Amino acid sequence: MSAMEAAMASRRTILAEPEESQTPSAAAMIERMKPPTGVRAVTGAGSGSGYEILFQGFNWESCKNNLYKTLKTQVKDIARAGFTAVWMPPPSDSVSPQGYLPRDLYKLDSAFGTEQELRELIAEMNANGLKAIADIVINHRCASYQGDDGKWNKFGGRLPWDARAVCSGGAFGGKGKRKKPADEYAAAPNIDHSQDNIRKDIAEWMKYLRNSVGFNGWRLDFVRGYGGSYCKQYIDETIPEMAFGEFWDSCEYSDGVLNYNQDAHRQRTIDWCDTTGGTSAAFDFTTKGILQEAVGRKEYWRLSDPKGRPPGVMGLWASKAITFLDNHDTGSTLNHWPFPAKHLPEGYAYLLTHPGTPTVFYDHFFQEQDGLKKSIWELCGVRTRNKINCRSKVTIKKASAEAYAALIDDKVAVKIGYGDWSPNGAGITYNGKNFRLASSGFQYAVWEADV
Numbered sequence: 001m002s003a004m005e006a007a008m009a010s011r012r013t014i015l016a017e018p019e020e021s022q023t024p025s026a027a028a029m030i031e032r033m034k035p036p037t038g039v040r041a042v043t044g045a046g047s048g049s050g051y052e053i054l055f056q057g058f059n060w061e062s063c064k065n066n067l068y069k070t071l072k073t074q075v076k077d078i079a080r081a082g083f084t085a086v087w088m089p090p091p092s093d094s095v096s097p098q099g100y101l102p103r104d105l106y107k108l109d110s111a112f113g114t115e116q117e118l119r120e121l122i123a124e125m126n127a128n129g130l131k132a133i134a135d136i137v138i139n140h141r142c143a144s145y146q147g148d149d150g151k152w153n154k155f156g157g158r159l160p161w162d163a164r165a166v167c168s169g170g171a172f173g174g175k176g177k178r179k180k181p182a183d184e185y186a187a188a189p190n191i192d193h194s195q196d197n198i199r200k201d202i203a204e205w206m207k208y209l210r211n212s213v214g215f216n217g218w219r220l221d222f223v224r225g226y227g228g229s230y231c232k233q234y235i236d237e238t239i240p241e242m243a244f245g246e247f248w249d250s251c252e253y254s255d256g257v258l259n260y261n262q263d264a265h266r267q268r269t270i271d272w273c274d275t276t277g278g279t280s281a282a283f284d285f286t287t288k289g290i291l292q293e294a295v296g297r298k299e300y301w302r303l304s305d306p307k308g309r310p311p312g313v314m315g316l317w318a319s320k321a322i323t324f325l326d327n328h329d330t331g332s333t334l335n336h337w338p339f340p341a342k343h344l345p346e347g348y349a350y351l352l353t354h355p356g357t358p359t360v361f362y363d364h365f366f367q368e369q370d371g372l373k374k375s376i377w378e379l380c381g382v383r384t385r386n387k388i389n390c391r392s393k394v395t396i397k398k399a400s401a402e403a404y405a406a407l408i409d410d411k412v413a414v415k416i417g418y419g420d421w422s423p424n425g426a427g428i429t430y431n432g433k434n435f436r437l438a439s440s441g442f443q444y445a446v447w448e449a450d451v
Helices: 003-011 026-032 067-080 115-127 196-213 228-238 263-275 285-297 341-351 369-385
Strands: 054-056 085-087 131-136 152-154 217-220 242-245 281-283 321-323 357-360 394-399 403-408 412-417 435-441 444-449
Touching (some): 115 131, 228 242, 228 263, 263 281, 285 341, 341 357, 341 444, 369 435
Parallel strands (some): 054 085, 131 217, 217 242
Antiparallel strands (some): 394 403, 403 412, 435 444
């Protein structure tokens, strides 16, 4: 193994702590006061404290009502459920009401509410122990005016860029550096992040969101469109408490069926995290794809890779895996790649008991049907009580056609699927104590050690 490979491997391995001497040094005593090594981010913000539970605070239709006012009334319940951070929609003026075609970045009056309402919402979140995560859309930006060439490449507001800021090769008359066609976003001018002045402007805007508006972290949109090294610069300069990117890449299928081996898919996400110097985590699209195929096709054997590990990013670099079932793109009214609705309870039983940083979608948290809201509250409680974190240990006990079962940190057990399994039935104990049922629903059960 090369020196670089060894360095990368060490970042993904939880090392056993050495035995302490009976008379620890002052340095050792200081080290004891730090968070456990297994839950510290390697560098940068990444998954925050390691104990985060993320709530996506909007769906595709949230722009049709005053989201900021609505969320403010829900903050206390969100915090009480056990969430630690809320992912919010893009805050800036936008051509599209959903916020993903930003125009004047510093103008924070949007379809979701006014700038003042946004500031009040963030203050309420922070007062209730919640981090406010901004959706940062900087791969592209819509122009306010047509340039001399008649194309929309003249920008307004406090960042009056022109065609020189736009990547060449597209339909907007850009004069900047060209990007790979596969990484282009066709609906708007793609911004050339290779230019020092552009990166300086973007970093200053993000500092404004961080230091003046009050955001605590970043969800970075469409990161395939610009280099991870640029993400690292933005993260390093703004010092967020959390940072994670949307590296949405296609899984591998054969004849419309997901291939069992998705190692190449998850590796591409890991490689992207590496390009950020480990400062950013990323959504675990691999886990989503495999989990929904497993529950939908009754093929729970998919949830163990050939080495007996979880098969997504979670199984290789869990501290950088932001896990989820659906979001505003895959679910909601867009439904580009939805998780099977009747299997949502067992999907959350998997996410909320496993390592990585789990995300709960807005629509699901408020869904009473099928007992989903009740299940999410119970499962968040299990995760919080047992201090399950982004690097918790998973021991897979069963992965067959009919069921998947695992132990997490030896003290929480989970079973999903239509097959039968329980820790007590399998003769598993924790410090000599049996397990007790903590939550159950359609095709899932979760137990805690009776301590």
